[in-house]
Amino acid sequence: MFNPSQDDVRRFFCETYRKYHAKEILTPLETIAADWISQHPEYAEDFRDVEVALQxxxxxxxxxxxxxxxxxxxxxxxxxxxxxxxNGVRVAYEALAHKKNSIHEAHHEMMDCLGEMIWNSQRNGTPPDGEAYLSALMRKAKQ
Incomplete structure (x- = not known):
């Protein structure tokens, strides 16, 4: 299982940002990350200097x-x-994207549910509860 450290994650995004702006070849994962980076120009300064980002x-x-x-x-x-x-997350995602008329906004709605699931898992010392996550996503899609 892939378990990157905080520094690994920061280096990955900073390097992806650098390669994207230098018009270098990106890996498939970097391509996906670069797309999200480009949708968040408010974070550009955070990715410009890896040493600053690490600190x-x-x-x-x-x-x-x-x-x-x-x-x-x-x-x-x-x-x-x-x-x-x-299983079922794609249906919930599609429902949210349709409701919000935006893939990006659907992601942000899903982040609330994902963050809550992770927080509950860590707080309770239990595995992530996929069913609770899906239920929360579907409630958001129906609101």
Missing amino acids: RNYSVDSGKTNPFLHLSMHLTIAEQVTINQP
Whole structure:
């Protein structure tokens, strides 16, 4: 199982940003990441200098969204939808995308549910609850 460190994630996004802007060849995963990076120009400064990125603190108290976490969640959701895992996530995604008339906004709605599932799993010391995640997604799609 792939388990990158915080530094690995930050290096990946900074290198993807650099390669994308240098018009270098991207791996398939970098291509997906570059698409999400381009949809978040507000994070550009965070990706320009890998050494600064490795040192930056994105605590809740700082009041600044962690762009590396945000984009990692976009990649996670994109992968979930592609392979339909947990089973049924693609249907929920399509319903949200239709409701919001935006793939990007659907992802952001899904992030709320994904974050809650991860938080509950960590807090309770239990595996992630895919059924609860799907239920939360479908509730959002029907609201």
